[in-house]
Amino acid sequence: MKRVVVVGGAFAFTLLLVAAMRELAPAAIDLRPSVAAHLAASGVEHPVTAVLLNYRGYDTLLEIAVLLLALLGILAVTRDQGGGAPRPVDPLLQMLARIAATLMIVVAIYLLWAGAFRPGGAFQAGAVLAAAMVLLHLTGLLPGWRQPGVRLRWGLAAGFLVFLAVAAALLLAGGLLTYPPAHAGALILLIESGLTFSLGLILAGLFLFLSRDEGDAP
Amino acid sequence: MTSGLIFAGAGAALFAMGVAGVLLIEHLLRRILAFNLMGSGAFLVLVGLAQHHDAPDPVPQAMVLTGIVVAVAATALALALVRRLHGLTGSLELPEAEDD
Amino acid sequence: MNLGLAFDLLLAASLLWSAWRALNASRLDRAIVLFIVFGLLMALAWARLSAPDIALAEAAIGAGLTGALLLDAYGALRRRDTAEARE
Numbered sequence: 578m579k580r581v582v583v584v585g586g587a588f589a590f591t592l593l594l595v596a597a598m599r600e601l602a603p604a605a606i607d608l609r610p611s612v613a614a615h616l617a618a619s620g621v622e623h624p625v626t627a628v629l630l631n632y633r634g635y636d637t638l639l640e641i642a643v644l645l646l647a648l649l650g651i652l653a654v655t656r657d658q659g660g661g662a663p664r665p666v667d668p669l670l671q672m673l674a675r676i677a678a679t680l681m682i683v684v685a686i687y688l689l690w691a692g693a694f695r696p697g698g699a700f701q702a703g704a705v706l707a708a709a710m711v712l713l714h715l716t717g718l719l720p721g722w723r724q725p726g727v728r729l730r731w732g733l734a735a736g737f738l739v740f741l742a743v744a745a746a747l748l749l750a751g752g753l754l755t756y757p758p759a760h761a762g763a764l765i766l767l768i769e770s771g772l773t774f775s776l777g778l779i780l781a782g783l784f785l786f787l788s789r790d791e792g793d794a795p
Numbered sequence: 796m797t798s799g800l801i802f803a804g805a806g807a808a809l810f811a812m813g814v815a816g817v818l819l820i821e822h823l824l825r826r827i828l829a830f831n832l833m834g835s836g837a838f839l840v841l842v843g844l845a846q847h848h849d850a851p852d853p854v855p856q857a858m859v860l861t862g863i864v865v866a867v868a869a870t871a872l873a874l875a876l877v878r879r880l881h882g883l884t885g886s887l888e889l890p891e892a893e894d895d
Numbered sequence: 896m897n898l899g900l901a902f903d904l905l906l907a908a909s910l911l912w913s914a915w916r917a918l919n920a921s922r923l924d925r926a927i928v929l930f931i932v933f934g935l936l937m938a939l940a941w942a943r944l945s946a947p948d949i950a951l952a953e954a955a956i957g958a959g960l961t962g963a964l965l966l967d968a969y970g971a972l973r974r975r976d977t978a979e980a981r982e
Contacts (some may be wrong), residue, residue: 579812583818588812594807598800603848612853625860625948626855633857647868657881688951696947700864704955711963776864780960781860783871787878788967798903801942805907809914816918821919824923824968829931831961840969842944859949867956867964874968881972885979889950 591686620761621693627697630765638744641737641772644779648733651786657723658789668718681709689773693762699769703776710781714788722785733782736775740768767784799846806839812851826871834866839851903943910936927965934958 612624612632619627629637685705692698713719725733743764744754751757756764809832816829838859845852881887913936917929934957941950 580819583815587815590814591808591811594811595804598803598807598844598847601844601847604845607852608854609850609852624810625856628853628857633854636858638862640865643865644868647872649873650872654872656879697953698948700860701948701951701955704952704960708955708959711960723812779869780956783868783958784964786966787871787875787964788971796900798943799901801900801903801907802944805910805940806912808911812911812914812918820918822923822939824965824972825918825926828917828926828965831930831957832918832933835933835957839937839940842941842946842949846944848947856949859946860952863949863952863957867961870961871964874964878968878971881975887972 603604618758618761620756620758620765623692623694623696623698625696626692626698626765630768631754631756631761634744634768638740638754640736641740641775644776645734645737648782648786650777651783652725655786655789656669662678662716671716673720674712674718678709678713678718680703681712685709685773685777689769692769693766699772699776702769702773704780706773706777707780707784710777711784714781714785721789722782723789725782725786729778732778733775736771736773739771743768797847797849799843799848801843803840805842806836806841806843809833809836809839810840812836823880823887823889827873827877830873831866831870832864838862906936906940906943910940923969924966927962927969931958931962932967934962 612628615632616622616624616627619631621627621631685702688697688705689699689702690697692702710719714721722729747754747756813831813833813836814827816832817826820826820829839853842859843853877887884890910933913929915935917926917933918931920926934953937957938950938954941947941953
């Protein structure tokens with residue numbers, strides 16, 4: 578009975594929503610002209626990066642904080658059970674993984690740099706870095722992460738701290754995250770570098786800290 | 796009927812499928828799959844409707860970028876909880892609520 | 896109806912089909928693989944919607960990292976279940 582009600586409701590919801598979308602008039606508020614008008618003063622040339630790191634930089638600051646919180650949650654919930662004996666891995670696979678990981682680091686740095694002019698940016702670069710670390714872990718070249726040491730903790734928090742420091746400095750100088758137009762490009766690159774480094778570690782940590790819990794009872 | 800509207804309609808259907816899955820599926824890992832489908836559907840609606848009247852709009856695209864990253868963090872935390880539940884109770888479904 | 900619109904309809908249909916199959920697959924590992932397929936098709940959809948940043952992020956994070964997380968969880972749960980069954 579519940580099944581019929583839920584499926585019927587979902588179906589009706591879909592039909593109503595699609596019908597409503599067809600009649601939708603163009604939005605009254607269009608932000609594209611404002612984005613384009615201030616793009617020259619924002620420090621980057623790609624509109625999505627400008628929105629992410631300049632116009633809505635506050636959202637990105639909170640987003641990296643949320644990611645750190647999720648990582649802390651995973652650290653709190655999982656038990657450190659060590660992951661057992663390492664499985665033997667084909668050395669050919671390991672060689673391929675080394676080559677691939679090197680290329681991925683180059684691609685990540687390119688994406689970070691290109692984010693100012695083309696599609697790219699800190700999130701994509703951080704994701705590629707994390708994928709390189711997961712690849713190295715799956716082929717046995719990077720051991721799973723146990724209790725994080727001091728350096729790892731600093732690395733995980735570095736991006737958020739850099740962003741917070743820049744935001745605090747700007748708050749003292751003017752408004753929250755209002756970059757001076759002369760230095761906006763350099764500041765955004767600094768923040769994005771910190772974000773890429775930390776994001777790579779955090780996203781890799783989401784996988785590597787999770788895999789240390791073998792699921793045995795404590 | 797532009798491409799934006801097609802994907803927005805598909806996003807609405809995906810969202811409805813995801814909600815039905817979260818409500819009806821008992822297996823926790825599959826429920827996490829349905830939850831991710833919900834998120835993807837919502838993102839498609841957001842960008843599809845903005846794209847409906849031509850010329851890409853960067854503001855919803857930035858919002859969806861943030862949303863994808865937060866969704867993966869939520870999925871990882873949910874998986875950590877599921878693995879712990881499996882370690883403690885051995886089952887992958889939430890215990891049935893006892894009727895008072 | 897021009898070719899671009901036909902491609903978009905086909906892509907939207909395959910998105911819905913892969914999502915439906917992922918929810919209804921009988922074996923869990925098949926469901927996860929179908930979810931990864933869904934993620935890659937989503938990356939194509941973002942490219943069609945003129946959102947290359949989101950396409951990059953979806954392919955790397957949505958399909959890649961989420962798929963890896965789910966497969967790792969599935970593998971760990973299976974290992975634990977077979978270890979328990981042997982006891």
